[in-house]
Amino acid sequence: MMALALWVCFLNPPIGITQPIDFSGHMLLESRLFPQTPLLNEQYTHSNLSLALQPEFYYEWADGYASIVFVPYLRIDQHDGKRTHFDVRELFWQKVSKIWELRFGIRKVFWGVTESRHLVDIINQTDYVENLDGEEKLGQLMLNLALIRSWGTIDFYILPLFRERPFPGWRARPRYPIMIETDRAMFESSSKKRLVDFAVRWFHTVGVFDVGLAYFYGTSREPFLTLSLDDSGQPILIPFYDVIHQTSLDLQATIAGWLIKLEALTRRGLGDRFLAFTSGLEYTFANAFGSGADLGFLGEYIYDRRDKKAFTPFRDEIFLGMRLALNDIQGTNLLTGVMIDRDSGTSLVNVEGSRRIGSGWKLNLEVRGFIGAPESDLLYVFRKDDYLQIELSYHF
Numbered sequence: 001m002m003a004l005a006l007w008v009c010f011l012n013p014p015i016g017i018t019q020p021i022d023f024s025g026h027m028l029l030e031s032r033l034f035p036q037t038p039l040l041n042e043q044y045t046h047s048n049l050s051l052a053l054q055p056e057f058y059y060e061w062a063d064g065y066a067s068i069v070f071v072p073y074l075r076i077d078q079h080d081g082k083r084t085h086f087d088v089r090e091l092f093w094q095k096v097s098k099i100w101e102l103r104f105g106i107r108k109v110f111w112g113v114t115e116s117r118h119l120v121d122i123i124n125q126t127d128y129v130e131n132l133d134g135e136e137k138l139g140q141l142m143l144n145l146a147l148i149r150s151w152g153t154i155d156f157y158i159l160p161l162f163r164e165r166p167f168p169g170w171r172a173r174p175r176y177p178i179m180i181e182t183d184r185a186m187f188e189s190s191s192k193k194r195l196v197d198f199a200v201r202w203f204h205t206v207g208v209f210d211v212g213l214a215y216f217y218g219t220s221r222e223p224f225l226t227l228s229l230d231d232s233g234q235p236i237l238i239p240f241y242d243v244i245h246q247t248s249l250d251l252q253a254t255i256a257g258w259l260i261k262l263e264a265l266t267r268r269g270l271g272d273r274f275l276a277f278t279s280g281l282e283y284t285f286a287n288a289f290g291s292g293a294d295l296g297f298l299g300e301y302i303y304d305r306r307d308k309k310a311f312t313p314f315r316d317e318i319f320l321g322m323r324l325a326l327n328d329i330q331g332t333n334l335l336t337g338v339m340i341d342r343d344s345g346t347s348l349v350n351v352e353g354s355r356r357i358g359s360g361w362k363l364n365l366e367v368r369g370f371i372g373a374p375e376s377d378l379l380y381v382f383r384k385d386d387y388l389q390i391e392l393s394y395h396f
Contacts, residue, residue, distance in 0.1 A: 025055035025071075026362075028393035034173060036384040043173050050077040054089070066095050071139075075130070082169030083129040089139045101146040106139040109157075111201065111212060112263055113252040114278040116300045116319035116339060119263040120214065120248035123199060125163040125221050132174060133350070138163050152204030159197035162219045164239065174385035180225060180237045187219065188242040188270060195219055195243070212250040220244045220269060222312075244269040257284050261300070276304040280319065296323040298337070313378040316342045330356045346373040346380075364391040 032048045052075040060067035071090040077083035092105025109123040117134075124137035143158040164185055168175040189195040197218025204211055223239035230236045248265040264277035280300025288295035298321040302314045321337030332355045339348040349369040356362050366389040373380040 019059070019061065022058040023055065024058075024396060025053070026393050026395045027051070027053045028391050030389065030391045032173070033388045033390070034384075035386060035388075038173055039381070039384045040177060042170055043175070044079040044171050048078050048080075048173070050075055050083065052076075065097065066093075068093050080129070080169045080172040082166060083172065085129065085166065087127070087138055089137075091139070099148050101144075101148070103142070103144040103146075106141050107144065108137050108139060109142075109144075110137075111214065111248075111250060113210070113250050113261045114263050114280060114300055115261075115282070115298055115321060116280070116317070116337070117263075117278050117302055117314055119276060119278050120212075120250050120265055122216050122221055122246065122248075123157065123159070125165055127166060129166045129168055129172075138166075152202050155199075155201045155203070157197075157199040157201075159199065159218060160194070162193040162195060162197065162241070164193070164241070165221065165223060173387070174382045176237065177381055178227070178235050178237050180239065181230070182239060184228075184236075185223070185239040185241065186226075187240070189219065193219075208253050208255055210252045210254075212248075214246075214248045214250075216244070216246040216248070218243065224270075242269040257286065258282070259284075271306070274305040276306070278302050282323075284323070292327050294323075294325045294327060296325075297321070298323065302339075313341070313346070313348075314339070318342060341377065344372075344374050344377045346377045347371040348379060360394050360396060362393045362395060364393065365389070366391075 028051070030050045030052065034046050037045060052073070054071065054073045057070040058067065069090050069092055071088070073087045073089045075083060075085060088106050090105070090107050092103050092107050094101065094103040096102075110118075110121055111123070112118040112121045123142070124140045126134050127136040127138050128134075130136035140159060140163065141161045145156045147154045147156075164182055167180040167182060170179065187193070187195075195218060197216070199214065199216040199218075201212060201214035203213075219241050220243070223241050225237040226240050228236055228238050244267050246265055246267040249262065251262040253260040259282040261282065262277065262279045264275070264279075266273060266275050278300055280298065282296055282298045284294050284296035286294050298319070300319040302317040302319065304312065304315040306315070318340045319337060320340070321335065324334040326332040332353075334351075334353045336351045338350070340346070347369075349367070349371060351365070351367040353365045354362060367387075368389075369386040370379050370382045373383055
């Protein structure tokens with residue numbers, strides 16, 4: 001009903017409003033190439049194609065103080081039926097003034113400052129079928145009120161209708177060897193997906209510091225995976241979502257060419273309260289060697305006190321990276337990084353590059369490699385899933 005009401009309002013704006021609807025977006029063709037044969041017989045072999053479309057509609061009135069945004073998303077995947085999916089990334093109405101902003105509908109909200117892991121980013125569920133890096137998010141229904149004051153901005157969130165995390169399907173690469181049965185998901189709350197979550201965040205810039213302090217109560221976006229058996233006696237993993245209290249801090253200091261970053265949280269759920277943080281430095285050489293390009297170096301440390309109780313491979317890691325921006329007409333950028341486990345020595349290598357082609361086209365490259373993981377490491381299951389991803393997108 002909410003989506004229908006917003007759409008009717010979008011198609012029938014207030015009487016007398018004649019401004020055109022702004023229309024933009026992108027479509028892309030993606031190819032993933034795997035040099036090694038898969039670990040499992042049912043997985044596809046060396047290549048996969050997919051198509052994605054994300055248009056964006058924007059309409060404003062009242063001199064820009066009121067607007068509606070609509071961003072649907074569709075992907076069609078060659079082999080993975082779970083990756084073929086449709087989502088409404090955003091569909092919301094907003095009203096703004098000088099001292100407050102009010103938004104209602106489906107939105108995406110990002111919190112955080114670090115590069116290697118977005119630890120405090122909790123409002124939206126991760127779209128795990130898009131990419132294992134956790135960057136892509138599902139839209140979340142919310143009511144959001146922001147109060148803008150000289151001492152900072154306070155955002156209040158009411159978040160109904162929890163969204164479960166989607167996982168790759170039977171033929172997908174990469175994926176876990178044991179299938180994750182999302183249809184059997186369990187919840188700590190008797191209200192299950194109907195439990196209403198709440199969050200509040202204060203953000204302010206003080207001198208060289210950008211500071212965010214937040215509290216979240218509700219269903220965890222990160223499920224525990226419990227081992228069980230299906231009806232035929234085959235092992236499966238069942239997601240379990242507990243109810244959590246999370247307090248978090250994100251902090252960034254900008255000093256000359258330096259960025260000093262910190263994301264930290266303390267969380268209490270079914271288990272003991274734990275501490276986790278990601279912290280690091282980034283230094284950028286502007287106009288490096290007189291070339292006009294910016295060259296940056298990154299170093300971060302990831303710590304998660306849950307140790308092996310956490311269903312994440314990132315518990316005691318060092319991240320080292322390099323960022324290059326040529327500052328040319330084509331907007332050429334390159335980010336390379338390696339995550340190194342201090343205990344096992346496992347390395348996760350990631351390379352991302354992009355360059356515009358002409359006025360509307362863009363080429364994106366991604367390389368991901370899983371190196372040296374022992375059997376005890378969660379990344380061991382991806383040992384044959386190194387891949388090259390090529391995306392050609394058209395922006396309109």
